[in-house]
Amino acid sequence: GVHTGYQPVQPIKFSHELHAGTNKIDCQFCHSGAFKSKNSTIPSANVCMNCHKSVQATEKYDGEISPEIQKIYNALGYDPASMTYDKTKEKPIEWVRVHNLPDFAYFNHSQHVVVGEEAIRKEKGLKPEEPVCFACHGPVDTMEEIYQYSPLTMKWCVNCHKDTQLEVKGNAFYDKIIEAHEKIKKGEKITPAALGGLECGKCHY
Known part of the structure; x- marks a missing residue:
């Protein structure tokens, strides 16, 4: 990682507090890779459009589309008036990585959140309604903008591996x-x- 509390400025002010907290959207809706592969994956803008084709937060901006939602439209070349896409206007959203591990460190998300979920939940004292993601990423549902919650150092990982009691029965x-x-x-x-x-x-x- 970079350091605990690292919070780079992102191209779009995406609020985890609003989406995961207030709206209670499951982590897997956007980060399905965390449960199926090594990487948690950043969702494509098309995932955002599942909701934001109609949800535009105009009530907060005197009838205008939210500037942050408009950035999604701009990235996709989407015209909300005609509800059409112009592929020639597409441009990627350049998100800034928050959780950085060195290339020589191998971390597999799915191993931890699928195979290790029960043991991690018990070790970290997570409530039943809290996703296992909170064990490392902290209370994401209260973060207006995401930041690095845990140190992600070798010592931090090793201590967890030394302290966590594996659930081997039926595994x-x-x-x-x-x-x-x-x-x-x-x-x-x-x-x-x-x-x-x-x-x-x-x-x-």
Whole structure:
């Protein structure tokens, strides 16, 4: 990471407090990658348009479209009057990365929020209604603009790995390890492939 509290200026003032807090939009609606892959992913502007094609916050701006929503339209070349897109006017939104890890540090979101969810929830004392994301990203639903909540240092990660009690009962991942140990005790052949050694991500990341 950069440092705790790091909060760069973004091209669009996106409020997590409004979207995740007030409107209670689930984290997965925008960050589906966090539950399916290594990266949490930044949603495309088309995801924003699922709501903002009609939600324009005109009531706050004397009948005018919110300047921040207009920036989404500009990025997509969208004309709200005619409800048409002009591909020649498209330009990417240049978001500034908040959570930065060095290239040599491998972190997989899905491992933590899917396989590790129950253990992380217990260790961090999260309430049932709080998403597991809060364990590292903090109370995102109260952040007007996102900032780095946790230090993201090696020490911080290692301490969590040392303190968190794994939930192994009924977890197929750990069942596989126990199965492998039983084979070792019997003197049976165990190959790297049997322990996930053929997974692409083991070498290609």
